[in-house]
Amino acid sequence: MLVPPPAVDIGSREHLAAVNPDATHAPVRAFSTFTHGLHVLADWFKLHGVTSVAMESTGV
Numbered sequence: 001m002l003v004p005p006p007a008v009d010i011g012s013r014e015h016l017a018a019v020n021p022d023a024t025h026a027p028v029r030a031f032s033t034f035t036h037g038l039h040v041l042a043d044w045f046k047l048h049g050v051t052s053v054a055m056e057s058t059g060v
Helices: 035-047
Strands: 007-009 014-018 028-032
Antiparallel strands (some): 007 014, 014 028
């Protein structure tokens, strides 16, 4: 079975992240853009088995 990759929507006020919906009852969460929020996001990804993340620049 194909597992959907993790996703992050980068925002100026918050980041929305998603993991495999089979891995948790709440597969989408919002995180602060400040350092503490980014550490919480990284820990959440690790908790759900995410080992790498890629980001594409889409704006100025």
